[in-house]
Amino acid sequence: MRAQLQPGPVRVERISIVAGEAERFTATLPAGVPVNEAIAKAFQAKGYRGGVMEMRGGAFAPLRFVIPALSSDPRYAAYYSETHGGPGPARFVQMNATVGEKDGKPFSHLHGSWTGPEGRPQAGHVLPLETMLAEPVLATGWAIEGAGFVVRPDAETNFSLFMPERWGRAPAEASGALVKIQPNEDACLALEEACTRLGWRSARVRGGVGSLVGARFADGRLLEAVATEVLVQEGGVAPDFSGCPKASLSVLAVDERGLIAEGALAHGDNPVLMTFELLLVPG
Structure with missing residues (x-):
């Protein structure tokens, strides 16, 4: 499996899970x-400080975004491009958000896909403080009582990234879990381990944003660029023929060249580049 050397010490906990x-x-x-x-x-209207959110169909005006890029700075394994965008409108197909707090204030990590004014498909990391919706959009959110995502320094990548944290009491039985996957862990295998640790035979992915060391699809296609950002279109875990958890993830990916590919990921051959954030629900 491919791997990308990170600048800092490898974090001991490879998959962070907070259930509730x-x-x-x-x-x-x-x-x-x-x-x-x-x-x-x-989220505040429902009494929550964060979670994940999915949006399908709508428009941005203005839109500001970046795509992944190689880093010329040895402090980082990868970085971001210059800011792209325009006044819009740009019609978006899907946008996933990890929602939480940064420096004590609300903050969202957004990946989306859209069609620009010229009709060309685009995708990337949407800048949430500079981008606006051009029209009201119906969104679906998921949250965990007494828990959420908080941006914390990550020594392994030398970035500040969302981490799941708990501030309330854990219930006796969980109906959801916030998950964060560290670099060079395969995304599908990590979801299987998460389900095993949670004691769930099956689960569905909600939200889902992250980055991969390239992207290898189940049909053999490969985005070879090191820096590739993804949003989850559909994902889950279900028992295989032997009863063991088997994960599947369908994603849309954009690389450092702006190339876009989508489809089911190859199982066991898609290491995380920087982070992968999502919410799991059983069933």
Whole structure:
């Protein structure tokens, strides 16, 4: 399996999991305010500080985004491109968000796919403080009672990244779990381990944003670029013929050249580059 050397010490805990009581909710995100603010208010209205959110169909105006890039700085294994975008509108197909807090304030990590004014498909890391919705959008969120994502320094990557944390009491039985996967762990294998640790025979992925060391698909296609960002289109874990958990992930990926590919990932051959964040629900 491919791997990418990181600048810092390898974190002992490779898969961070915080489980608790999950709630699914819907919210209409308003137009004309930064996406970060719209998402934060939707979670606050339900009494939560974060979780994950999915949006399908809508428009950005303006849109600001970056795509992954190689790093010329030895302090980082990869970095971001210059900022792209324009006044819009750009019609988006899907946007996934990890929602939490950064420096004590609401913050969202967004990956999306859209069609620009010129009709060309694009994808990338949407800048939540600079991007606005052009029209109200119906979104679906999931949150964990007494837990959420908080941006913390990550010595392994030398970035500050979302980590799942608990501030409330853990329930006797969990109906959801926040998950964060460290670099060079295969995304599918990590989900299987998460289910094993949680004692779940099956689970569904909600939200889902991250980066991979390239992307190898089940049909043999390969995005060879080192820096590749992804959003999960569909994912889950189910027992295989022997009863062991077997994960599947379908993603949309964009690499450092702006090339886009989508489909089911090859099992066991897609190491995380920087981070992979999601929420799991059993069943």
